[in-house]
Amino acid sequence: MAAIATASVSSPLTTIAPGAAHPRHLSTAISSAASLSHLKQIHAQIFRNNLHRSNSLLLDFVLSSLPFSSDYALAVFFNIHNPEPHLCNKLLRKLSRSREPRKALLVFGALRKKGFSVDRFGFPPLLKAASNALALVEGREIHGLGCKLGYDSDPFVQTALLGMYASCGLIPEARRVFDKMSYRDVVTWDIMIDGYCESGLFDDALSLLEEMKSSGVETDERIFTTILSSCARARNLAVGKQIHNFVSENGITIDSQLQTALVNMYASCGSMDVAQSLYDELSPKNVVASTAMLFGYSKVGQIEAARLIFDRMASRDLVCWSAMISGYAESDQPQEALKLFNEMQAASRIKPDQVAMLSVISASANLGALDQAKHIHMFIKKNGFEEDLRINNALIDMYGKCGSLDGAIGVFDRMHRKNVISWTSMINAFAMHGDANNALLLFNQMKHEKVEPNGVTFLGLLYACSHAGLVEEGQKMFSSMVNEYGLVPKHEHYGCMVDLYGRANLLKEALKVIETMPMAPNVVIWGSLMAACRIHGEFELGEFAAKQILVLEPDHSGAHVLLSNIYAKERRWGNVREVRKLMTLNDISKEQGCSKIEINQEIHEFLTADRSHKRADEIYAKLDIVVDKLKEAGYAPDTSSVLLDLDEDEKKDAILWHSEKLAFCYGLMNSERGSSIRIIKNLRVCEDCHNFMKLASRVFDRKIVMRDRTRFHQYADGLCSCKDFW
Incomplete structure (x- = not known):
């Protein structure tokens, strides 16, 4: 019999001489393979030398090797003429x-x-x-x-x-x-109980657990871990507590895995006091329990407590980093989310996954800082996320919220695959920028591409029509949604219609929508009417809308403020004091105006009349210069929106110290002439600031992009993209 010759050390290839068919020799040759590539070379020689019966040996080795290649295993298997049952x-x-x-x-x-x-x-x-x-x-x-x-x-x-x-x-x-x-062994009971839990049939699961106990089959910790995990996913605290009691009453040993499941269940259900006490008893603390605590504290808004857990973790995996980043993003602390993401890159070799990147993109979108957004996009390209559909959809939303329609369009146009979310995100970006015409054109293109719109798509379209004053188009969109696509309007859609009519000063039509809608109006619906009444000076109807809001939500600050403003407009100062007193007694405060501006990838934040910035004196000095130059061009502070019992000079100071004006002045101090200044405002921009920014864009030759609570304003050469309709 011919011997099996081996290749020299310089080559890993094992050669098989013709006729070398002894199973032991073949087995030695096959098992000598150091890699899949090496194994394929041996396979080629087996095939060339017509040693087909050795395919069974080859398959046996492939099935036992790591890593396992299913495609290669199948290729070998289907070349076996009569495979033995044990191999199958x-x-x-x-x-x-x-x-x-x-x-x-x-x-x-x-x-x-x-x-x-x-x-x-x-x-x-x-x-x-x-x-x-x-x-x-x-x-x-x-x-x-x-x-x-x-x-x-x-x-x-x-x-x-x-x-x-x-x-x-x-x-x-x-x-x-x-x-x-x-x-039935413990495994079968476990499977059946798990099936009940996964289907939400917790009563059946508990009943079967009692039946298992009476049948004499000894329960193990795995069953309770299974049920508790299902309770955590379903946020079913009641059943979770019953399982906890069952474990305690039956003297079942609580090992670290079961303790972790209990921590996860209580944390997922928002019962953080119990979760914390169980977590404190866990020694050593494991990553799974710690991550559950991070998620739990983040969801109940205790982000500082979550960070304390995070900082004390001995080791951190991708999930816990993602949980903490997501916690900051969802707690309206986007700067902290992005800061932590940068720390993750610097402190560990962990590469972010899709979940982490979606949180980072969301944080960047909420922050509204375009330079940061571009930096995130570069990271995505560099790390191979650019073809991911969900990532691209989030990027469209991010660029839209950061004031770059070109960036959003660029992502949209480069996408090889789009779904309804892609089209809807782009429509929403156009809507947010007041570009209703392109939003409607894109919708027509979406229909041409046979992409079925959903309720969110129509929200974007109605929003676009509302902010552009396109009443007839908005009516057509609402009708198309119901009659053409069979979608049932929700509160948000009726709210858009109220807003559409209200902004166009068709308040009777807005009120008719509220009176004829098939469900009871909520705070958002009345809020849209209230806002329209404020814009158009319809104080009686505005007072009625505000009082409806207070019936539904007694602590609604906006309704209290509007009532106060209505009374102030009519100089009913006694009523103003009553409303303000009620707000003080119930600890209701008006949301404070806040504006942010990004300079050299650093975010600077200003409040109204803010002097906390380290360069506050310079900023206020610059503001005086800016105001003087604008007055030369015809600017006169509009104090009509200052609805406080102040003298005229005090009112002028109050209006001139609005946060967006301070942010603008800081932008002037730290950027070159001709460059854009981008500001993010948390509230609707007032009329005086709107006029201020329009005039400033011409006097200082700047493009000013401002995102307020509801939309973007792009000021250039004394005009605004909203056409003064906002």
């Missing part, structure tokens, strides 16, 4: 546990076509594959074949059947299998 079962088992369990079902289909039979050991992995792939049709077919071959009474097949039906959400079928089982 091994392949099915491996594929069923892989990331592509459907491939096991494809092998099953191919074997049946070739007339090969599957023995009872092949059914559990096949059912496992159907379970993991949620392939109910194939699972039922396998079940039928198993019954036909008499394998349905096999305990392993029954357990796999139970798992398949439970995973696919067919709980009644799973229960029928469970009830027919002659032998």
